[in-house]
Amino acid sequence: MWLLRLRRRFPRAERWGLYAFADPALCARQAPVFWHVDALKRVIRLNAQMRNGNENTPPSTLADFKFNRTAVIGVDKVPLVLVKGAGVHVPLEIRGLPALTAPFAPVFELHGLGDLSTQIELLKRLKRFTEPGQRTIQTPPFASDERMHHALIALDESLEGKTYRQIAITIFGEKKVAEEWYGHSQFLKDRTRRLVAKGTELMKGGYRDLLS
Template sequence: MFWAPEVLPTVVPVRPASLVGSHSHVSLDLSDLNKGQLRQGPDGWHVVLNLRGVEHRVWFKEAPVVAVTYAVELPFDRDFEFRADAGRRLWRALNGKPPGAPLHALSESRRRRLALALRALDARMDGSTYREIAEVLFGAERISERDWRTHDLRNRTIRLVQSGFALMRGGYRALLRPPSAKK
């Protein structure tokens, strides 16, 4: 899937470098890309590079050229830190170094909750009751028939379904943009 830099701040916008120093520089090798990795869109060219086991997303305003040195474009906007970090990780990977952890990554517990929310949403849209969903997600043995109405897993299941619906209705876009650091 391809995303524009204004939607996903970890997409690295690049342009031909105007200044190339005498020191060695690294170029983007675009010669072996297939249609799944390079795509032209109405806003430019989108590239997905898999370097050192990490997916890097790069955006070109103009058609990419193989023998050109590129520079990362970093506008001073609200996503500057995330774009700079994505550019740093790409640069490290291009230089054969481990890219390091991304500045913004979902925690393991957040990923688990999102997976549960999507499973709960799928089950609910397939006609399952909240109880049936809870039994599949958490185990039938954890919920007695008598306690279901007041059981905490009932409320948790309802919240998971609601979260799933919120994601389906566009809330997934919030996952693409790191949380704001406004104070």
């Protein structure tokens, strides 16, 4: 489990939805990302109650979650643990836990009835991380979606001032653009515009949907 313990806040990183920027010495595939709790659209919040020895149910520990875990303890001393695997991320904010290795009895919080089904589904995802032999969790449709990759490329090209046609060449290749750009069908042009719009949406906060 990756652990980041902060003694101070990093305002520049927080503007990007992070507690702190990743270590530049690590490659992108290795560097853990510590998302700020305020950047997450949905978070499971629980209170960790200490065991008194009289309970019939066994205690819980963070080691019960079988997949990758990253944890950050900010200046408020409240741990935020991100459990992730198979394209699914479940953020868990834990109050009252003296140490990340300590056993505890979890008391989960529910906030409002408007999105009760969404909160329950998130709890079900968390439970699946604890099931013995669990290796696959249903992934959201965007997990392996090539469109997301193309949208990010389109965003980068757009921010560089490229035209839609230049963006399409970068994504689909010169041959395809030469054959279809000025044809009767507007499909390629419309697709490129939608990719730029999707990339812009992600940049302006839509990326948070990928964490829910």
